[in-house]
Amino acid sequence: MRNIYFDNAATTFPKPPSVAEAVKTAIERFGGNPGRGGHAFSQNAAAKVFEVREQAAKLFGAEVENVVFTQNCTHALNLAIKGLLRSGDRAVISSMEHNSVARPIYALTKQGVRADVAMVGRSDEETLKNFRDAIKSGPKCVICTAASNVTGRVMPIREIAKLCRENGVCFIVDGAQACGVLPISLRDGMNFICTAGHKGLYGPTGTGLLVSDGKFTPKTIIEGGTGATSGELEQTGFMPELLESGTLNTAGIAGLGAGMKYLETLGMAKIRAYEDELCEIFIDGLKNADGFKLYRRGERFVPIVSFNVEGIPAPRLATLLSDAGFSLRGGLHCAFLAHKTLGTLPDGTVRFSPSVFSSEKDVVLLVNNLKKICKTGSQAIEISEESC
Amino acid sequence: MICPCISIGFVKFFLRLPKIHRRPLSNPERGSYYVKQNTDFNGVIALTYTLISVSSITYAMKAKNLLNNMGYYCEIEREDRNTRVGCGYSLRVRDDPRVISDILAKRGIAAKNRRTVERKT
Numbered sequence: 336m337r338n339i340y341f342d343n344a345a346t347t348f349p350k351p352p353s354v355a356e357a358v359k360t361a362i363e364r365f366g367g368n369p370g371r372g373g374h375a376f377s378q379n380a381a382a383k384v385f386e387v388r389e390q391a392a393k394l395f396g397a398e399v400e401n402v403v404f405t406q407n408c409t410h411a412l413n414l415a416i417k418g419l420l421r422s423g424d425r426a427v428i429s430s431m432e433h434n435s436v437a438r439p440i441y442a443l444t445k446q447g448v449r450a451d452v453a454m455v456g457r458s459d460e461e462t463l464k465n466f467r468d469a470i471k472s473g474p475k476c477v478i479c480t481a482a483s484n485v486t487g488r489v490m491p492i493r494e495i496a497k498l499c500r501e502n503g504v505c506f507i508v509d510g511a512q513a514c515g516v517l518p519i520s521l522r523d524g525m526n527f528i529c530t531a532g533h534k535g536l537y538g539p540t541g542t543g544l545l546v547s548d549g550k551f552t553p554k555t556i557i558e559g560g561t562g563a564t565s566g567e568l569e570q571t572g573f574m575p576e577l578l579e580s581g582t583l584n585t586a587g588i589a590g591l592g593a594g595m596k597y598l599e600t601l602g603m604a605k606i607r608a609y610e611d612e613l614c615e616i617f618i619d620g621l622k623n624a625d626g627f628k629l630y631r632r633g634e635r636f637v638p639i640v641s642f643n644v645e646g647i648p649a650p651r652l653a654t655l656l657s658d659a660g661f662s663l664r665g666g667l668h669c670a671f672l673a674h675k676t677l678g679t680l681p682d683g684t685v686r687f688s689p690s691v692f693s694s695e696k697d698v699v700l701l702v703n704n705l706k707k708i709c710k711t712g713s714q715a716i717e718i719s720e721e722s723c
Numbered sequence: 724m725i726c727p728c729i730s731i732g733f734v735k736f737f738l739r740l741p742k743i744h745r746r747p748l749s750n751p752e753r754g755s756y757y758v759k760q761n762t763d764f765n766g767v768i769a770l771t772y773t774l775i776s777v778s779s780i781t782y783a784m785k786a787k788n789l790l791n792n793m794g795y796y797c798e799i800e801r802e803d804r805n806t807r808v809g810c811g812y813s814l815r816v817r818d819d820p821r822v823i824s825d826i827l828a829k830r831g832i833a834a835k836n837r838r839t840v841e842r843k844t
Contacts, residue, residue, distance in 0.1 A: 369780070370779070370780035370781070372801065373800065373801020373802075373812070374801075378799065381780045381784065382784065385780075385781065385784035385785075385788075388781070389788075398831070399781070399785055400781055400782065400785065400831075561779075562779065562780055562810075563778055563779035563780070563809070563810075563811065564778075564809050565805075565809030565810050566805060566809030566810075567809065571779070573778055573779070575781055576779050576781065
């Protein structure tokens with residue numbers, strides 16, 4: 336049975352062939368440890384890493400030394416959040432944050448950091464009003480997702496950045512679902528962009544980016560070998576080595592470079608328009624189906640659609656779809672706060688997220704299968720339930 | 724008319740002297756610092772260039788790309804010896820090191836130190 340992948344918000348699949356080729360080439364040719372030693376292998380690997388760093392700097396409007404390679408978006412967010420906040424500081428986050436923001440913030444509240452949640456309203460205006468009110472408390476940091484990984488809703492990050500600038504507050508953006516889809520850049524006014532390399536940027540898993548404007552320098556949460564200032568026990572004091580301890584994922588970074596090149600070649604706007612069209616086909620096909628519930632409140636969206644079918648818990652619905660050959664994620668999507676805001680606890684929703692490699696034909700197949708499920712229901716009969 | 728014997732003798736006299744080749748800069752409009760390539764009587768060639776130390780491989784790469792794009796020769800070398808802070812990288816340049824350092828400083832690349840090297844091959 337053919338399996339059709341629609342979980343690109345988790346990680347994009349398939350990757351462009353050039354990405355696989357770049358990873359293979361890196362493993363075969365760039366065998367040295369970049370920035371460690373003066374021999375040809377080390378220098379060649381370092382040159383490759385630098386090339387991708389420059390690509391990312393150009394994409395996000397940063398200086399090349401302010402681009403830090405991380406393992407994923409969660410790693411990047413932890414470096415920024417835990418690097419900046421100390422006991423007694425205040426932070427503001429939105430009510431739609433992923434656990435990669437909510438959990439480090441929660442952990443920090445146990446160490447004396449105060450956290451306020453700005454509710455995401457029905458409109459951007461309402462959301463901005465809530466952020467404005469929350470920023471009055473004088474936070475050190477505001478952290479906000481650029482686009483929700485549950486509903487796809489695009490947040491007014493330029494306006495939030497302006498509010499933060501006016502109040503001298505550091506603004507960290509979680510760009511996991513937006514980078515590679517929306518033209519996000521430090522020119523929009525944020526101080527940090529944290530993103531995954533393996534989603535909209537079409538790089539391999541194990542890659543991420545922390546991009547900074549250089550105005551705020553996080554303290555380190557990891558120290559180690561950097562290839563610079565090795566004679567001192569103090570961690571290297573300058574970027575990017577300050578935040579890049581240990582050997583870099585050269586092969587992954589090479590793949591990430593190929594992914595960004597693919598985006599540049601095809602055009603971000605073109606990819607986005609295609610994915611938006613697929614979402615429209617999905618929504619139009621199902622909006623009138625019995626028991627189908629769509630979660631799409633807001634003004635603008637990235638190509639992510641959350642839904643439920645009445646009477647079928649989201650994890651069960653995802654399993655039914657998986658049995659039918661469609662890979663979608665059902666549940667809380669590592670975003671407890673978002674589902675609490677949507678009122679979809681405890682089971683969450685099922686999430687449809689196409690990529691540039693998804694086809695209209697496959698979306699129509701999914702729609703038809705879902706219509707059948709909406710008509711016939713779960714078909715599961717509960718025999719008994721026992722407490723353990 | 725000059726006597727041919729004197730002319731030939733003159734030429735031979737000059738042929739015996741060590742050759743000093745003065746190559747123009749990569750961009751002749753920039754300064755007056757020349758790479759000196761001396762070939763002595765035994766055929767040993769001495770090359771003179773400057774090594775500018777920078778903080779890390781990232782800054783070294785940034786500097787190399789910047790200088791190469793501006794038409795300046797620049798290659799990266801691992802430092803021969805460690806400093807107090809440890810291992811590092813240098814930029815090998817042939818143009819006026821003061822001009823180079825100035826260009827780097829304007830782009831936020833701090834030159835830690837400079838040393839002129841004569842390497843014999």
